[in-house]
Amino acid sequence: MDENTRRPKPWIVGLRLVDLTVRYAVTFFLTLVATASAVPDEGLQNDDWLYFALFLGIPSLLISAVYGLANTQSGSAFRLPLAGLLLLPTWFLLFVTYPETLVVPVLGQLLFALCVMRAPLLRSGPSRVQRGVTLALAALTALTGCNPHMYDTAPAVHDATSAELVGTWSCAEGTELTLRQDGSASMALLDGQEFDFDAGWRLSGTGTWRLTSETAGWSGGQHLILTLKTRTGSAQRPDDPTSETPLTDREPAPETYIWTFELRRTEQHALQPYFYFGDPDSRSTYVLTKKAYDVATTPVATPASP
Known part of the structure; x- marks a missing residue:
């Protein structure tokens, strides 16, 4: 941020x-x-x-x-x-x-x-x-005592490559993120991270991305930094009937925004970007999944032999 x-x-x-x-x-x-x-x-x-x-x-x-x-x-x-x-x-x-x-x-x-x-x-x-x-x-x-999982270190990835991130990623309810080899990015209906998720807005537009090893987010290792520079649209998730803040009183969608994605690997060792939504202490994750046609052409890092 x-x-x-x-x-x-x-x-x-x-x-x-x-x-x-x-x-x-x-x-x-x-x-x-x-x-x-x-x-x-x-x-x-x-x-x-x-x-x-x-x-x-x-x-x-x-x-x-x-x-x-x-x-x-x-x-x-x-x-x-x-x-x-x-x-x-x-x-x-x-x-x-x-x-x-x-x-x-x-x-x-x-x-x-x-x-x-x-x-x-x-x-x-x-x-x-x-x-x-x-x-x-x-x-x-x-x-009274810290939740034993409240401040657990998120799993860190140190061997990710930009080639693994290039492609189109998706999430629930129409979210789509395209990362290109030249560092440009386009997104559709991407939610805010951490507490911003509660505001309910979803952003569409263009921007840039980079893979970094600098200190960021909730884990060590590498992170995906995504920057929305030009907003082309925004949407609002339906109002939660249990919410005490009406839809009209929520924070408006920002014109620009920066996401910090944590990185982890699946059991198949494929790279998986995600961020926490809501209170980060709850460890609720917003996970992106790569589109099938991009997975087939994505190089997968091979774990080093012991």
Whole structure:
């Protein structure tokens, strides 16, 4: 996602800031309780709690908020730099009375960055009011223990070639994507990824594509980056009768857009592009399948012999 990707509405960003504050406050409180239990004898004094709040809690919350507003990546590309930034305020602990407890706040900071912090604040958000209102409540759920599959690393592909991607791909309800050898692309009725999927729009147009090994998406390895540069049309999925946001109140379709496709291989070792839709933590996948006449002419990478 970059400057071509639309921003969420201000009220969604505001809810995410509230969510961020609640998540960090709960994490910080639990960290202090754990630190106090690790201090010998009398535990933390009143002044110690104040020092922790002034030199660790407030700076860390500000760092998280600014970083969340400035960064639009996802997955490890978002969480790992945040983890490094949140270790900076812990240096003050070297100069307080209990430097031997340094490991506890460090672990608390890493827990927040790697497990509790959800996503960049300016990523396009969900369309449903209910989802926005429950963001703050989700902090308590996250702190009761991470879902063992919530942050699993997506399978990574390192041996993909551009020739494997060239051709026409399809998905449900008329979605079609054509990738050409010269790097151009055309698409019809391609849905938005992650939370943008909830807006219901489907894009048609032309643009470019590239296979990259740069850090992106939710996995290591290679990714397919698809850019819509000229929108020729858009459609809307039928309104969900259970949705609390009417069709007319949803975000309009963007004029330009960038998709980051993860890559994986089937049991037959054929390449398969996909992205996550809805909340990425749910691991719901939007998978493209190559048209039969293109599969017959596509070279398939052969696994290296052990």
